[in-house]
Amino acid sequence: MELISQIDAVIREFIAWAATLNPWLCVLLALVLLSLETSLFIGLLIPGEATLLLTIAVLGARWAPALFGAAVLGNVIGQSGGYWLGRLIGPGLRNTWVGRKIGARRWQAAEAVVHDTGGRALITTRFVAVVHAVVPAVVGTLRLPYRRFLMLSAAAGALWSAVQTIVAVVLGETARAVGYGWTVLALTCAGGLAAGIFVIRSARRQSARRTAERADADAAGSPGRSAGLDAGLQRIRSS
Numbered sequence: 001m002e003l004i005s006q007i008d009a010v011i012r013e014f015i016a017w018a019a020t021l022n023p024w025l026c027v028l029l030a031l032v033l034l035s036l037e038t039s040l041f042i043g044l045l046i047p048g049e050a051t052l053l054l055t056i057a058v059l060g061a062r063w064a065p066a067l068f069g070a071a072v073l074g075n076v077i078g079q080s081g082g083y084w085l086g087r088l089i090g091p092g093l094r095n096t097w098v099g100r101k102i103g104a105r106r107w108q109a110a111e112a113v114v115h116d117t118g119g120r121a122l123i124t125t126r127f128v129a130v131v132h133a134v135v136p137a138v139v140g141t142l143r144l145p146y147r148r149f150l151m152l153s154a155a156a157g158a159l160w161s162a163v164q165t166i167v168a169v170v171l172g173e174t175a176r177a178v179g180y181g182w183t184v185l186a187l188t189c190a191g192g193l194a195a196g197i198f199v200i201r202s203a204r205r206q207s208a209r210r211t212a213e214r215a216d217a218d219a220a221g222s223p224g225r226s227a228g229l230d231a232g233l234q235r236i237r238s239s
Contacts, residue, residue, distance in 0.1 A: 011054070018058040027063070027070050030055045034074025038136050039081025048075075049164055056168040068165045075157030076150070079122065079136040083149050086140025093137060102134060110134040114142070122149070123156040127163075 018026060033051045036042040048071070055067055086093055093099050094107050110131050114121045122139065125132045139149060 011057075015054065015057050018054075021058075023059050023063060026055055026058055027066050030067060031070040031074045034071055035077040035081070037074070038078040038133050039085070042133070048160075049168070052164050052168040053171055056165075061169045064165050064169055067168075068161050071161035071165060072154075072157045075126070075160060076153050079153040079157070080150070082133075082136030083140040083144075083146070083153075086137035087143060087146075089141075091141050093141060106130065106134055107138070110138045114138050120152070122152040123159065126156040126160040 030051055033042070033046060034048050037046070037048050037051075052067060052071060056064065059067070089096065094102075094104075099107070110125075113125055113128075113131055114135060121135050125135045136149075136153070
């Protein structure tokens with residue numbers, strides 16, 4: 001209880017300070033944070049939902065259209081940055097300093113989701129905490145054509161931005177009444193639960209698919225792992 005009260009006090013102090021800034025500067029800062037979220041994996045630490053919620057709290061609901069536009073643009077820029085990091089560096093990105101800090105489990109979770117749903121993972125995982133920050137880089141390492149990537153990224157950005165802007169407006173009013181500390185706790189728990197369920201389901205489906213592919217490969221007398229990888233890549237590029 002005391003910790004939540006402290007979080008609420010800190011957030012209210014931040015909102016009071018940020019309210020003294022130029023509103024367009026706040027929109028620009030939100031754009032920058034949302035751009036960094038998936039390009040440099042900042043989303044592992046600062047979720048985009050929190051950025052929109054705080055900015056709406058500072059500026060008020062009348063700035064929602066401007067923040068929606070900033071969110072869409074930030075999503076496309078950020079995911080494109082993550083994509084090109086993955087495409088230029090390749091699978092070796094996992095072995096870089098940043099890749100090691102992300103951790104093998106997060107990479108494996110993102111790869112399981114991408115192999116399970118293909119390029120559509122850019123849309124489905126945009127609403128999933130943690131995983132969405134890594135998926136664009138994973139897709140880049142698998143060399144999905146950029147034009148296809150950009151279409152999926154724009155669709156994901158528009159859908160996520162519309163939903164989250166509306167949620168931020170609603171939660172902003174709720175947070176003023178019940179406290180920002182409780183609101184942050186609720187968002188964190190909901191995001192973590194959704195991420196866990198989504199990743200576990202994808203991992204199970206991927207495991208079942210690999211088992212079936214190995215069985216088919218053994219029956220045909222050919223290497224199962226190579227066949228499974230080729231099938232996965234084909235699913236990603238054609239999705």
